[in-house]
Every structure is written in C-alpha cells, then in structure tokens.
Amino acid sequence: MRHTRRRFLLLSVSLLLISALIAGCGGDDSDSETLPKAEDLLDDAVDNLESASSFQVKIGVTGYPVIIEVGGLGLPAEAGLAFKYASGVFAAPDSLQASVEFSVGDLMAAAELIAIGRDQYLQMDMLTGSRWLNQELIQGFSPSSLLSTETGIPYTLRNVSGLEMAGKRDLDGLAVYLLTGKVQATDVNALTFGLINTQSGELDIEIYVLTEEHLVEQIVLREPLPAQAQDEEQEPTTWTINITHYNEPVEISAPATEEN
C-alpha cells in the first residue's frame, strides 16, 4: 500500500513538472542578438516563397464577417454566405487543392475546390452532393496567380510600406522575427482570394518569418471596421494566413466529374 501511495505521489509530481516545463517554454525571446535588416529578411523570405515547389496555406478570418458573392452558384442572394476558413495545398506551377469553410446563417458548411490552371472543380454537399463539378467558384482565378510577381503574395509582401523589424518573437513555440508595416488594400487580392471587405486605403500587416529558415510562417492583416458596422459591437476583420510545409512532395490531379 505504501508503495502504491508513493507511486501515485511520484506520478502526480511528474505530471506537475511536465506541465511546468511546457508552460515554461513560452515567453518573449527578445535578447541582445543582432537583428537582421527588415528589408533583407523580407526579400529573403519572399525569394524562398517564390521558389517553393509547394506549400500549405491556411487562411482564417475573425471579427466582422467577410461576405462571399454567391450569384454564380445558384444560391439565393439572401443566403448570407460568409467566408470563415480555408486550408489548401499549392503545387507549382499552377495547381491548388483547398477546403473552404463558410457560414450560412448559423450553420457552417464546407466546399472542396481543386484548381488546375484555369479549370476549377467544386464539390459541395448542399450544391453538388458528393459529385465533383467543373464549376468556377472564384471568377478568373488561377493558382499561379498566388505567386505572380504582379498580383500574387510576393507582390503584396514586396509592396509593404513603412516596413519595420519589431524584433524576435515566440510564435507558439516557434522562433520568428516579426515585421510590421502597411499594405494597400488593392494589393492583397492573392492573399485573400479577392474576398477582402476593404476596397481602398491601407491595412496593417504583420509578417512572421522563421529565424532559421527565413520562411514566411504567418501573415496577419487587419481591416478597419466598415462604416456600416461602426454602431454594431463588432471586432474589425482580421485575416490570419499561415504558410507552412514548404517544398514537400504534393500531387494534385483533376477529380472525376460527370462529364469525364
């Protein structure tokens, strides 16, 4: 019995120590090491992004809703489709497979999208059942536009104004540099798939770059609250874009549709 008690005591203490260890791993890692120049670091990170053969991208939205125009999909205009989250894999030069989640009123729904070049394939329970349709979900979209030097993510990042190095940070256990600045709302189409509410003016942008690999890990965009929402107790829209799993082997192929 004494052994049993001692064993339980030991187990409890071990659990406490592990918890303390995990808790202790966090915190601000600001130290005295020399920080790289913001422009050089961003150039480096954008070069890495442009030359990537593949990456995963996750886009989440919080705050004031981002409404999706649903005209082409046969849904009623009053359906109130709001974008919530997307998670996808991009494979250079021109393929993307993504799962897009949106809210319809109080309900959440999801659609699967595969885009190869100009061809888009859509599968969405409430519209297509389990079938894939060769249907354009995002008008004129081609995956290659994500890395376009004229409209893509590299273009957005190279056009950040007032770029500043905010220092070294701990992003959920990852060592990153934080860069801050402003970006034109018209320059963030690729990052937000053209869904951004703000059509003009500047947005605050935060860019988190991994300290070792100089890869863009996370981009945070903050939109101002639209005029019509000022009276509502709403938080401004915040876009959080995570780019991860660079250069991993990915194969994206067109799904079987009814036509083929």
Added chain:
Amino acid sequence: MIRQSSLPAWRTSPWFVLTIVSLPVFIGALDLTIISAVLPEVITSLELPVKEYLDQASWAVTGYLLAYAISMTFAGRLSDLLGRRAVYIACLIVFMFGSYMVTAYDSSLINGWIARFYNQVLGQRPPRLEERYLYLVITGRIVQALGAGAMVPVTIALAGDLFPPNRRAQPIGFVGAIDTLGWVLGHLYGGVMVRFFGEQGHHFVTAFDRIGIAIAKPSWETLFILNIPITLLALIGAWWVLRGIDRPHTTGRFDIWGMLLFSAALIALNLGIGTTSPEAATSANSFEDLQSSSAGASTLFLIVAALAFIGFLVVETRSKFPLIPLKLFRSRNFSAASAANLLVGFCLAIGLVSAPLVVNFRVETPTSDEIQNAAYIAGVLLSGLTIPIALAAVPGGWFSDRYGYRRPTAVGLALAAAGFALTGLVWDTDTPYWLMGSQMAIIGVGLGLTISPIGTAVLNDVPEADRGVASAQVLILRLIGMTLAISSMTIYALDRFDVYIDDYTEPEVVETTDESTISATLSAAIDVIKELQFIGAAISAVGVGIALLLRGGRSVPASTGAGGARASQELTGAVPDD
C-alpha cells in the same frame, strides 16, 4: 460497515449514505448521453462544419463511453486498496475537473500550450484553433468519464460494505437503477435543456444583468458548468457521510500492467469492431447510417485487442495482486452471473436500436420537421424500454432477497425472451407505436429484473477484499455485451437487408416509382428488425439457461442461530435452491 460511535441513527443509516453517494453516479451517467442530442449544436458553436466534423466530434460520446468503462476496471480495485472514501472523493474531483475542462475549451493559455507542444515536441504545426477547441471538449469529456465511470463500482462496492450479505440485493438494484436512469434521461435532458436555453436563455441574461452580473446566454456549455456546483455539493456530502466508513483491510500493490493491458484490449476492441456508441446507434436513420456511424471493422485493431487480452491474462495469472483475480471465475455463481450479464448487455443493445430504426424507416420524406418528429417518437418509444428497466431493477432486488438469485434472473430473461419473440411476431410496417412501446416494456421489465440479482450474486461470491473489482466487472461485461451486439448485429442486418430488398423489388419492372421503392425498403427493414428480435429472444433464452446455474441468494434472518449459518451458506451458493 459504518462505525457506530457517537453518530446519530439517521446519519449511520446505510440507505442515507447510499443515497448521498448515488447522486453523483446519476450525474455521471446522465453525462454519458447528455451531449449526443446536442452534438451538432456543439460543432456549430465551435464554428466548424457539422458534416465534416461529426465523426471526430462523436468521440465526445464514444470517448466518454470508453473512458467510463476503462475507469471501472481499475477504480474498484483501487478502492479495495486505498479505501472507498479516498477513491470516491478523488473520482468526484476528477469528474468536476473534466466538467470544467469541457467549458474551458477556449482558454488561450491551454490552447497556447497545445500549439507549443505541437511545434516544439511533435515538430509539426498545431491543428487550427477551432479544431483544438473540439479536441479540448473531447479531452474534457474523457477526463469527466474517468471520474464518472470510476464512481459506479466504488458505489456498488460501498453498498457491499454498508449492507450485510443478506440485504445487499436491493441497494445494488438501487445503484443499478440510478445508473440506468441517468444514461436513459441524459439524451432527453440535454436536448430539452439546450432547446430551453435557446428559447428562454435571454431571460437569464436579463435577470442577472438586473443584479449587476453580466453572463453569457446559457448554452450547451451551461450543462457542464452546472455539474461543478452540483459535484461540489456532492463532494461535501460524500466527505461527510463517508467519514465513518471503515477502510477495507486489503494489502498489496496496484496491478498497473494489468490495467494498461486491459484498457488497451478494450480500446482496441472498440476500434477494431468499429462500433459506435449505443446512443449514436439509437439515432441511426438506416442500416447504412448505423454502419457509417461506426468506423468499420479493422483486423489490425482486433489482433491488437486479442494480443493485449492474452497479455492481460498472462499478467493476471502471474501477478501476486491481480487487477481481476481470475480464480474468481472458478466459482459457478461468479461465472454464471458474469456470462448472464454479458448476454443482458447484448439484448439491451438490440432493444435500444430496433425501435428507433423502425420509426426512422417510416419517415417517407426526410424533411427537417419529419426527422425531428421521428426523433421525438423514437425517444418516447425508447423510454418504453428504458424506464421499465430502471423501475424493475428495485423489485429485482426484492425478489432476489426472497427467492434467491436464480429465479428473478431466469424469470427476467424469460420475460425478455417472450417480449422479443412478441415483437418479432407482431411488428409490421404499420404497427401502432403504443403497441410497440408496450411490448418493449415487457423486455425492459425482464432485463431490469436481472440487474440486482446478477450484481448481488457477483458481489456476495467474492471475498470482501475483491468487492470493488467484482463490482466493476459486472458493469464492464454489460457494456462489452452492448458493444458486441451493435457491431455484430449491424453486419448481420446489412447482409439480410440486401437479401430482403431483392425479394421485394420485382426484377421485371424496369422503372420503379418512389412510392414502391420506399415501400420495399420499409418492408425489407421491418423483416430484418423482426429477425433481430428473434435473435434477442434466442440470446435471452440462452441467458435463462445460464441463470439456472446460479445458486443461493435468499435472505434468511441472520439472527436465528442455525438459520443464520444456513443464510450464510445460501448467500454464497453453498446450499442449492429448491
């Protein structure tokens, strides 16, 4: 036994103590099914799409069931070693902490830890925040279940400590009834409360606002928040009433390898047969639903389950202080009661799944209103089975006291066999629900009658030191029986349905109308469900045969000298029944 010194009579009343400690058992059992009715609501509130996450979210139900069963395996033994009071109080704290965890899913601190753990320890990116929320709800549920499940065998063992052998049947029946009542009502309670919060919740917000307290509108989370003060009260109550309980004088070590191997076998078995929880099964709309709500059989997991179980047997044979002393199975009463309980679980699952399937197959147009209405009818119809189970558990104890273990168990299973046979003969595509409900009540009464004599037979057949272990085994075997029934009967039903649907579909008719398809489907489904009833009848009949092996259990006044000696012999089965 309770120490009598200086305590008032009511305070030492075993029934008073048992009532106090049974309340958390009820709450724990209630939570077994509380979330199944509101699972889509939970997923939606976490801003996740229901269809894509229902599979993962169903672990909030299945995980609870598994953890509930696993904690039963070791809590009884632990209470034999450390004392009922200490283990019972620990169970309550674990349950309370789990309830808190369910509601603290959006804690930025905990979510930060998880993200950090993924990034630093696992070397991979963490799941998105909403997924982490869901996983935390599931984790909280599992922690809750570890406490809730553990309370049941400890409470049954307490009944063994509180009552002399010749008076144990009724209290054990009482605990069985409380446990059954909890999981029977959980589904209904969860659904009704969440609906009530949705419609009337704003009144609470306004009322609290008037006294200067800002609260969020009550929702499904409130159900778990309510657990905290209730458990706290129960904790104080248990602390107080269990003060006089003697510690069992068991020595030895806790069989950690036995526990790990048995848990692994149980988890792998569940994953292997790909079963769903009984609650999820009762809401299936079709045999395909029943199949899709389970993960599908996996040979690998079944092999792991078999290996783990063999490992468990080896460990138990060699261990000086085994988790489940295998020598107990040498006793005829212990083995017979255990086997009968496994079959009771099997029959219970058939009863639980059949009625909702009939109701749902009758839905011609699957609109939202029709489905909601069918769910309501299925719920009411199910109560025709489950409420009699809970109600009959208490007279089952009374009969056990007077006629021994054998008669109420055999009569109960014979009643269940008759009920199943009746449903198999009578149910048709247009049988009125009241008739179905009344026939299910026969099955319910039959199964309910067996709870107490089976539990008492097991408990009275083991030494005092093994009561906790024995109590756990009674319950686990019933859960395993239910699990086996759902998986095996699903496979059987799908196979038979294909045969029947071919019979009902005329091959020469090229074009079939929607009406004829619906009619053929319903007819084929009813035929399959009727076959399931006959299987239930056959299993119950086998149970009657096993029940006839039970001996003893009649209570004879212990104070009558030689009669007392005979009572003692009868309770342990040394003297055969008439």
